[in-house]
Amino acid sequence: MTDLALDLLDRVGLPDLSMRRLAAELEVQPSALYWHFASKQELLAAVADRILSRIPQPNPGTDMATVAAGIRDALLAYRDGAEVVMSTYALRLGARRAQDILQSVIGDSASADALFEFILGHATLVQQRMYAQSVGATTDAAHDPTADLDEVFRAGIRAFATVGATRDSLGS
Amino acid sequence: MTDLALDLLDRVGLPDLSMRRLAAELEVQPSALYWHFASKQELLAAVADRILSRIPQPNPGTDMATVAAGIRDALLAYRDGAEVVMSTYALRLGARRAQDILQSVIGDSASADALFEFILGHATLVQQRMYAQSVGATTDAAHDPTADLDEVFRAGIRAFATVGATRDSLGS
């Protein structure tokens, strides 16, 4: 049932992922969902866990940039995935998989959290922009999004690479 | 009218800031709002601009950490302010005040954008956690939020300080 919810999220996006629509997909009354989940928020927390489970387990020696990209890619793998994870991360529901992995590759726990917040913010904006593009609600239609988006991500990673202690790959 | 919307946002939060409620506050029918704004999104963009206008103009010589803290404080000044700014930033509506100021203090534009995304992500999480706290929807009730929150913010700023080129204040 969380599988179908994740599937529906990917197809219609978070704004259209309603309890009523999910119920219709399951050919069940909306109220039936409340036997399985106490609230929509709890349902979304289960979906967030599924999304985070896609983060690859790094073998020892993997550098920070690769780990960070793995987390970002997991968030981007499903439509509006970053926003779902963000809202449940805020409520401290859901798995702490991403933070634990980041902390294992960065020493400091505050820095690991900060890096996760950057990845989360970045991925959320990327996905919201994808939606804006699809409905044509953007100011400059002449501008392509995904072009310099990755450059911004890499600039953020470059910044956090300096606190990574263990290995460095910073020129300039 | 955007003033009242900002006021209402601060009082009830984004989830309860509805067009109908705003209309009631103005003692007007909901449909009346659509003469002034084409959609709720457009109304929120106007609110976001008001929020961003609170960012202090830095005099030349102000270091990056101070500028970043000024932006964060502007986002935190009104309830759910960060989320409102985030959603309009994604749609490329609203002012680019924050990014412009950051770019003037950091050289690189990609790094400035990355830093803004970190601040936005961080501030959004902080505010969502405040709400979670207020309704008691958090997992560990024994844990105080705002304590190590600022430490995470400072860890992020420390990372970006290294790309700031102009001036540095990094020990460790």
Added chain:
DNA sequence: ACCTGAACACCGTTCAAGT
């Protein structure tokens, strides 16, 4: 144990019609 039916208190948005 799991689901239905019906209700409660809401949403954003449109559009003819009024002043």
Added chain:
DNA sequence: ACCTGAACACCGTTCAAGT
């Protein structure tokens, strides 16, 4: 120019009642 009235197509959640 600015607003009302009424409607359309939705929401999340609760709760007695059914099987």
